[in-house]
Amino acid sequence: MSHQPITEDDLHAYVDGVLEPERQAEVAAYLEGHPDAARRVAAFSDQRELLRKALAPIADEPLPPQLDLSGMIEKRQRRRSPVWWAVAAMLMLSIGGIGGWVMRGSLQASSGGLAALAQEAAYSYHVYAPDRVRPVEMRASDSAQLVQWVSNRLKQPVKLPDLTGSGYRLMGGRLIATSHGPAAMFMYDDDRGDRLVVLTRPMVSEQSAPMAPHSGGDVSGFAWADNGMGYSLVGQATADSLKPIANEVRRQARTI
Amino acid sequence: MSDLLRQVEPVIPALRRYARALVRNRAAADDLVQDCLERAISNWGQRREGDPRPWLFTILHNLAVNQFRRIASRGKHIAIDEANEDDFGQDAVQEQKLMYQDVLDLLARLPEDQRAVLLLVAVEDLSYADAAKVLDIPLGTVMSRLSRARERLQREIEGTADGAAKKVVQLRSMK
Numbered sequence: 440m441s442h443q444p445i446t447e448d449d450l451h452a453y454v455d456g457v458l459e460p461e462r463q464a465e466v467a468a469y470l471e472g473h474p475d476a477a478r479r480v481a482a483f484s485d486q487r488e489l490l491r492k493a494l495a496p497i498a499d500e501p502l503p504p505q506l507d508l509s510g511m512i513e514k515r516q517r518r519r520s521p522v523w524w525a526v527a528a529m530l531m532l533s534i535g536g537i538g539g540w541v542m543r544g545s546l547q548a549s550s551g552g553l554a555a556l557a558q559e560a561a562y563s564y565h566v567y568a569p570d571r572v573r574p575v576e577m578r579a580s581d582s583a584q585l586v587q588w589v590s591n592r593l594k595q596p597v598k599l600p601d602l603t604g605s606g607y608r609l610m611g612g613r614l615i616a617t618s619h620g621p622a623a624m625f626m627y628d629d630d631r632g633d634r635l636v637v638l639t640r641p642m643v644s645e646q647s648a649p650m651a652p653h654s655g656g657d658v659s660g661f662a663w664a665d666n667g668m669g670y671s672l673v674g675q676a677t678a679d680s681l682k683p684i685a686n687e688v689r690r691q692a693r694t695i
Numbered sequence: 696m697s698d699l700l701r702q703v704e705p706v707i708p709a710l711r712r713y714a715r716a717l718v719r720n721r722a723a724a725d726d727l728v729q730d731c732l733e734r735a736i737s738n739w740g741q742r743r744e745g746d747p748r749p750w751l752f753t754i755l756h757n758l759a760v761n762q763f764r765r766i767a768s769r770g771k772h773i774a775i776d777e778a779n780e781d782d783f784g785q786d787a788v789q790e791q792k793l794m795y796q797d798v799l800d801l802l803a804r805l806p807e808d809q810r811a812v813l814l815l816v817a818v819e820d821l822s823y824a825d826a827a828k829v830l831d832i833p834l835g836t837v838m839s840r841l842s843r844a845r846e847r848l849q850r851e852i853e854g855t856a857d858g859a860a861k862k863v864v865q866l867r868s869m870k
Contacts, residue, residue, distance in 0.1 A: 447838075447842055448838050451838065451841055451842060451845070452823075454817075454845075455816060455817065457822065457823070479849075482849050482852075483845045483849065486798075486817075486845060486848055486849060486852065487817045489794070489795070489798045490798060490802065490813070490814075490817055490818055491817070491818055492795060493794075493795035493796075493798050493799050494712050494715075494716055494799075494818055495712075497708075497711055497712040497715050497716075498708035498709055498711065498712045499708070500708075500711070502707060502708070502711075503725055505725060505726075505729050506707055506711070506725060506728055506729055506732065508699075508700055508703060508704050508707065508732060508736075509700055509704075511729075511732055511733065511736060512699065512700065512736055515733075515736055515737075
């Protein structure tokens with residue numbers, strides 16, 4: 440037998456049955472010679488049993504419906520579903536990008552800059568144009584700040600296209616995250632509430648590229664690049680009606 | 696998520712038992728457990744690998760303590776020992792049941808921190824180290840609180856709760 444003194448902690452560990460067998464035996468031997476300690480240990484053990492038995496029925500009760508874990512997990516997933524739909528929609532678009540994304544004209548062969556930009560613009564349209572609550576982060580009333588903000592973030596002077604001549608009013612804009620860095624998105628609507636999105640960001644490849652049409656799903660648009668800045672205009676109107684608007688955006692941007 | 700279900704569901708009865716013993720009110724206790732499970736679902740990815748029990752008890756304990764604090768700060772604190780005894784079952788006719796009822800009443804008179812240690816260790820079978828994690832206190836404090844909880848409960852049981860307990864020897868200094 441070791442001669443490590445028996446401590447108060449040992450007595451509790453003895454009661455809780457968590458000692459190593461060897462130590463357990465040592466404590467048992469100690470208790471035989473110490474009736475006071477033995478009485479306490481016996482009392483603590485009784486107490487422990489009493490508590491366990493008194494509380495055991497609670498754990499045996501059937502669970503109330505509010506604690507149905509699988510139901511809670513399901514509800515949580517359902518609550519999250521709008522996000523999932525958005526993610527699913529994005530995924531469909533990406534898959535469309537591989538399988539069915541149609542890039543006509545000079546964009547068809549291009550895997551780089553302009554095609555990516557066109558896709559980013561389409562994503563932005565799909566996510567923000569249907570939003571009735573907060574389609575833009577900064578409203579048209581703050582357009583000066585909006586231009587300042589996105590110009591700072593893009594590290595490029597950004598010109599805000601004015602499309603009133605084409606029947607579209609500026610709603611506002613926001614900064615968009617793309618895999619090529621920040622992009623500025625401007626949104627417009629006409630008297631019928633139809634919306635357009637113009638996306639612009641610095642180009643990594645294809646610093647200059649002629650305007651080319653693109654379409655995917657129910658949106659179509661035009662993308663081009665001038666002097667290192669890429670642009671894409673996307674909407675649900677026909678390509679024929681979007682083309683003159685794209686031309687107007689390009690004309691204004693060139694006058695910076 | 697099936698992982699979550701498989702590991703957490705078996706612990707729910709114990710969580711209910713702990714919550715009920717702490718707050719002594721069925722509805723309030725189950726609300727706490729529900730909160731705890733919601734948090735467990737949201738934070739499942741952040742738990743550490745291994746036995747989820749200490750993690751779940753930590754969430755539950757913190758929720759319970761926050762609730763105690765909120766109630767206290769609203770000034771409407773209902774002392775635990777005055778809580779409705781009916782919550783532990785009305786048909787306490789059998790002698791055995793009365794005895795159980797008595798020990799739960801006495802348990803409720805312990806200071807909250809001592810009660811928590813005693814419940815986690817003696818009823819929920821958490822190791823001393825896990826109890827220390829749940830309560831965010833050093834192991835030595837777990838041991839001293841456990842000792843004080845047992846001594847005090849024993850005095851209560853023996854009906855010598857007048858503080859002038861004849862034979863109580865504090866073997867440990869209070870930490």
